[in-house]
Amino acid sequence: MPSMNMIQALNSALDAKMAEDPNVLSFGEDAGYFGGVFRVTDQLQQKYGLTRSFDAPIAEGGIAAAGIGMAVYGLRPVIEMQFADYIYPAYDQIVSEAAKIRYRSGGEFTVPITIRSPYGGGIFGGQTHSQSPESLFTHIAGLKVVIPSNPYDAKGLLIASIEDDDPVVFFEPKRLYNGPFDGWHDRPVSPWAGHPLADVPEGRYAEPLGKARLMREGADVTLLAYGTMVWVSLAAAEHAGVDAEVIDLRTLVPLDIDAIVESVKKTGRCVIVHEAPRTSGFGAELSALVQEHCFHHLEAPIERVTGWDTPYPHAFEWEYFPGPKRVAEAIKRAMEG
Amino acid sequence: MKKNRTPLSLRVPEPVCRPGDKPDFSSIDVGQAGAVARPDVTATPASMRDMAFQLIRVLDDEGRAQGPWDPKLTPDQLRKGLTDMILVRTFDDRMHRAHRQGKTSFYMKCTGEEAIACAQGQVFSREDMGFPTYRQQGLLISRGYPLAAMMNQIYSNAADPIKGRQLPIMYSDKAYGFFTISGNLGTQYPQAVGWAMASAYKGDDKIAAAWIGDGATAEGDFHNALTFAAVYRAPVVLNIVNNQWAISSFMGIAGGLETTFASKAIGYGLPSLRVDGNDFLAVWAATEWAAERARSNLGATVIELFTYRAAQHSTSDDPSRYRPGDEYDHWPLGDPIQRLKQHLIALGEWDEERHAAAEKDAVEQVRAAGKEAEAIGTIGQSRPSVKTMFEDVYKEPDWRLIRQRQEVGV
Numbered sequence: 225m226p227s228m229n230m231i232q233a234l235n236s237a238l239d240a241k242m243a244e245d246p247n248v249l250s251f252g253e254d255a256g257y258f259g260g261v262f263r264v265t266d267q268l269q270q271k272y273g274l275t276r277s278f279d280a281p282i283a284e285g286g287i288a289a290a291g292i293g294m295a296v297y298g299l300r301p302v303i304e305m306q307f308a309d310y311i312y313p314a315y316d317q318i319v320s321e322a323a324k325i326r327y328r329s330g331g332e333f334t335v336p337i338t339i340r341s342p343y344g345g346g347i348f349g350g351q352t353h354s355q356s357p358e359s360l361f362t363h364i365a366g367l368k369v370v371i372p373s374n375p376y377d378a379k380g381l382l383i384a385s386i387e388d389d390d391p392v393v394f395f396e397p398k399r400l401y402n403g404p405f406d407g408w409h410d411r412p413v414s415p416w417a418g419h420p421l422a423d424v425p426e427g428r429y430a431e432p433l434g435k436a437r438l439m440r441e442g443a444d445v446t447l448l449a450y451g452t453m454v455w456v457s458l459a460a461a462e463h464a465g466v467d468a469e470v471i472d473l474r475t476l477v478p479l480d481i482d483a484i485v486e487s488v489k490k491t492g493r494c495v496i497v498h499e500a501p502r503t504s505g506f507g508a509e510l511s512a513l514v515q516e517h518c519f520h521h522l523e524a525p526i527e528r529v530t531g532w533d534t535p536y537p538h539a540f541e542w543e544y545f546p547g548p549k550r551v552a553e554a555i556k557r558a559m560e561g
Numbered sequence: 562m563k564k565n566r567t568p569l570s571l572r573v574p575e576p577v578c579r580p581g582d583k584p585d586f587s588s589i590d591v592g593q594a595g596a597v598a599r600p601d602v603t604a605t606p607a608s609m610r611d612m613a614f615q616l617i618r619v620l621d622d623e624g625r626a627q628g629p630w631d632p633k634l635t636p637d638q639l640r641k642g643l644t645d646m647i648l649v650r651t652f653d654d655r656m657h658r659a660h661r662q663g664k665t666s667f668y669m670k671c672t673g674e675e676a677i678a679c680a681q682g683q684v685f686s687r688e689d690m691g692f693p694t695y696r697q698q699g700l701l702i703s704r705g706y707p708l709a710a711m712m713n714q715i716y717s718n719a720a721d722p723i724k725g726r727q728l729p730i731m732y733s734d735k736a737y738g739f740f741t742i743s744g745n746l747g748t749q750y751p752q753a754v755g756w757a758m759a760s761a762y763k764g765d766d767k768i769a770a771a772w773i774g775d776g777a778t779a780e781g782d783f784h785n786a787l788t789f790a791a792v793y794r795a796p797v798v799l800n801i802v803n804n805q806w807a808i809s810s811f812m813g814i815a816g817g818l819e820t821t822f823a824s825k826a827i828g829y830g831l832p833s834l835r836v837d838g839n840d841f842l843a844v845w846a847a848t849e850w851a852a853e854r855a856r857s858n859l860g861a862t863v864i865e866l867f868t869y870r871a872a873q874h875s876t877s878d879d880p881s882r883y884r885p886g887d888e889y890d891h892w893p894l895g896d897p898i899q900r901l902k903q904h905l906i907a908l909g910e911w912d913e914e915r916h917a918a919a920e921k922d923a924v925e926q927v928r929a930a931g932k933e934a935e936a937i938g939t940i941g942q943s944r945p946s947v948k949t950m951f952e953d954v955y956k957e958p959d960w961r962l963i964r965q966r967q968e969v970g971v
């Protein structure tokens with residue numbers, strides 16, 4: 225099986241779907257001839273032609289709206305928002321339109337669109353190339369939200385998102401594009417090559433939306449994470465020397481509530497980790513769900529490790545980014561609590 | 562139902578040339594220097610619509626100033642313009658190198674576009690407010706902004722005027738009439754209109770200026786700006802820097818094949834000028850016209866500055882992947898520095914020796930500033946104190962920020 229990094233895996237997903245379904249097409253800023261600033265759509269225009277993978281005007285609202293119109297017609301557009309930090313001009317189209325068209329038309333019109341966007345920090349991108357706005361979308365009824373943490377899942381989940389009949393917001397943690405970054409920023413980084421989750425089959429396969437992945441089985445505490453924080457959580461468990469169970473949620477909506485409840489009932493302790501700011505972050509939702517479903521099994525207060533309630537600061541990347549040290553401290557608090 | 566004769570087909574525009582092709586600007590009509598009429602600043606927008614399809618040029622191929630748009634600058638003004646442009650280019654080259662040396666995380670040059678900000682920085686005053694993009698460093702430099710302060714920002718070091726908050730080159734300086742740059746394209750454009758409306762509301766005499774790239778004119782914010790500017794007759798100059806590229810997308814992706822960017826103003830009932838952006842004199846004159854109009858309470862003007870992005874988009878970009886490497890050499894409107902130099906020499910106010918001395922002086926200035934900034938530290942070596950991360954989120958931090966700061970231990 226070929227070893228792929230996350231960019232290649234995402235490209236392979238698009239390639240597989242475009243090859244088998246003429247209704248799948250891709251567009252976005254710099255995403256056509258050039259193949260995207262992160263090269264996820266590389267060579268698709270050359271392979272499938274100008275109208276299957278093309279450049280869009282710098283108008284995220286227009287890109288979303290055009291994608292919605294195409295989806296309503298019956299296509300399965302995959303649109304790229306160049307950075308999640310630039311998705312806001314499209315917010316009205318995604319929230320008021322893509323999310324609600326099925327409902328408001330009584331199921332008559334549907335929007336099978338996939339909105340891809342590189343997301344998250346750890347790349348010295350400053351406040352406009354680092355944000356994690358997932359909770360702005362998980363809050364919206366009618367949207368699905370997917371965040372893969374590795375090449376294998378990235379491909380399988382992107383294919384599932386394209387095949388899904390509802391709008392999917394698909395965030396790609398850009399710090400993971402080239403390797404499983406564990407948050408130890410001052411240590412050498414490892415590439416995906418040779419990693420078991422970088423073994424990506426050619427052709428079509430789908431990973432179901434709504435199924436978490438158990439990354440590490442453990443007895444003492446449950447770590448809930450997604451995206452880059454999956455790797456940070458694994459590193460933190462090792463650093464803390466605790467037998468932690470690490471769950472990669474993979475899709476926030478729909479959420480694999482059964483996997484979460486089963487694990488927390490087993491361990492009695494829960495630490496939630498995300499990069500996004502703390503207030504009204506997805507961790508708040510997870511924390512409420514765990515408390516609602518597992519209250520009598522909890523042996524310690526639920527811990528949240530998150531970005532701070534500030535904009536993403538360029539000079540303080542590693543003080544802002546919730547690294548393994550901070551997560552390990554939270555694990556220890558959960559173990560003592 | 563009536564059937565189409567032939568099936569519909571989707572059109573996606575493509576540039577004339579890609580890597581490996583011979584550069585071809587034959588479809589671009591640059592007109593003649595001095596050929597475009599200069600309306601009175603009181604002209605109605607309806608009476609001057611054709612301005613949006615012509616190109617205001619002053620400097621001819623021999624470097625002589627031609628026609629009604631000659632701003633008749635003094636030799637000192639011309640020399641200042643030239644040395645400012647040289648300084649901008651020298652600064653850009655040095656900071657671009659600094660990125661390669663690992664001294665900063667990012668840099669963006671404005672090579673080939675220096676005339677725009679260097680001329681306009683002189684026409685507008687510091688009391689006016691400029692709402693720039695990341696390619697108007699010439700506004701600061703032509704106003705004598707300390708180069709070391711720019712470098713401190715680029716290095717996110719302890720002396721960074723904006724405390725390490727933003728990506729390199731996202732300057733901010735109120736005293737220099739330079740609004741904080743946003744990484745989100747287009748947002749500043751309608752804000753400039755609001756600022757101008759406030760000046761009118763207060764009965765002041767200040768005007769606003771805004772800049773946007775050809776690519777970003779596709780954003781809704783561009784259209785919001787033109788609507789508000791027209792409706793409220795806001796005293797603002799709305800510049801479109803058409804350098805023909807938006808990262809890898811040629812201007813056709815922003816609608817630049819169907820019509821000129823200047824002509825977009827017509828639909829909003831705004832006056833519009835289209836200008837040779839590599840002609841220091843033409844940029845100056847058109848900007849003066851628009852500023853005069855705004856100051857006379859006659860409202861907004863749109864100016865398209867036609868130029869070419871000679872360098873890569875940013876240090877993260879490699880243009881050889883999407884356009885011919887030698888395209889700039891074939892670009893008909895040349896290099897703004899060479900053109901102003903030629904003009905000054907033709908006037909007998911400049912020579913090669915003085916030019917070489919000016920270049921040497923620019924290198925010296927940049928080197929001295931570099932020494933000063935690097936003594937404080939380049940990226941990662943020095944930075945503002947960590948506790949400032951929690952400041953300026955609000956005027957006063959609430960309990961969350963106080964606790965989070967304590968958690969960091971600062």
Ligand SMILES: Cc1ncc(C[n+]2csc(CCOP(=O)(O)OP(=O)(O)O)c2C)c(N)n1
Pocket residue numbers: 253282284306310313694696744745746773774775776777778802804806807808870874
């Ligand atoms: C809202 C938004 N979308 C996308 C981007 C990413 N981006 C940064 S610069 C750029 C190209 C801008 O081109 P143009 O407006 O022509 O300005 P130029 O760089 O040529 O000066 C893009 C797409 C962004 N910064 N903000």
Ligand SMILES: [Mg+2]
Pocket residue numbers: 774775776802803804805806807808870
């Ligand atoms: Mg441009």
